[in-house]
Amino acid sequence: MxxxxxxxxxxxxxxxxxxxxxxxxxxxxxxxxxxxxxxxDGPPEPRADLQALLAPGIASLDLRRRNRQRRMGIVVGAAVIGAMGLGAGAVAASGEDFRRSVSHAVVKILEPISQTPASNTDAPPPSPSDVAVPPAPSPAAVTPSASASKSARPAPASATPAPGNAAADHGGSQAKTPAVPLRPTTVPATPVPAPPGASSRPFAGLLPLLHTVPGPVPGKP
Amino acid sequence: MAVQLTDDELSAALAGDPSGFSAVYSTISPAVLGYFRARGVDDAEALTQDVFVDVLPKLVGVKGGHSGLRTFIFSVAHARLVDYRRRYARTPQLTEYDPLADERYSNSAEDEVLGSLGGMSSTLAMLNDEQREVLILRIVADLSVEQVAGIMNKTPGAIKQLQRRGLIALRELVKEKDHTPS
Structure with missing residues (x-):
């Protein structure tokens, strides 16, 4: 050499x-x-990663690789969450038992929450006319209205033109009271001085019927 | 070694400019390749490229000008060689058929004629490891005694001592070699 x-x-x-x-x-x-x-000897022929360092325009491959990995992580995470949602939806759609058990579980969870406060959100408002009812409990009005409600039951549509004073008799105070599991038919049997709020909740569905009472009420005094 | 890095290329490389990187690579990689070859590395080219892939992105923080750059690159090369030696010692040895180890082998006439040319590696292999490292870093890598001392983590006096002993051993080996064939 x-x-x-x-x-x-x-x-x-x-x-x-x-x-x-x-x-x-x-x-x-x-x-x-x-x-x-x-x-x-001359310099060895640079391989690809070294060539990328020597070529102008690419300072480092690591930065690009890190960005691509972060983007891939976001995409994979979104894909996993979407696939889990689709799977749960498919199971719910195919299985009746699954739906029932889920709704049961939801009710079980929400039940203690709804009972601890005044629980005035349990029953849905029976009709729009109930919303405008002012709280003015009148025990005298309850008795005839309950009897009238039985006759008026097949015609709930008549609740809409109920006059305001009749509605004032039964009241929103009932709607504010806690639910008591009483059947609506017991309403006339209850003594007059019963607390107005005691039977509020189960009668929520009957309120539109009670509004048909206006006939007797104005005639009473 | 024949080509020297200009000041502009050096400042471009230390500023992270790829044109400076390619100048550094074309200037210093032959010495790194020769260093690995002289140390008997199997795939010296791959190890050389590993060194430069590691070194080039870190040139921005290098201080000390030309000699600082050279010291830094050969520090990395030395560390890579140490890693290679450790890895090599742990991996099982795969033995291929070596015609030279075959006892039914007769000396090649070409090898006898050209024997003196390719004999440097075998001569170096007979030196002490530290002596060999000092001589190769001094001559192949073209580093000063102080630079070699920094790379090998020794004092300059120890490096001079190793260099002297290495040269004495090399002279003895060369004399033996000259007398043996004749």
């Missing part, structure tokens, strides 16, 4: 030999020149 060293390299080898006191040793000098020939 013949080496054609530049002056500087020649000087380096000479300096190394002088440091150790072998500057006159020609064999050793030739050996060191052979050793230096290891570094005389």
């Amino acid at each position: 013949s080496v054609s060293p530049t002056g500087r390299e020649e000087g380096d080898i000479q300096a190394i030999l002088q440091d150790s006191g072998f500057e006159e040793d020609a064999d050793l000098r030739r050996s060191l020149e052979d050793l230096r020939a290891f570094a005389l």
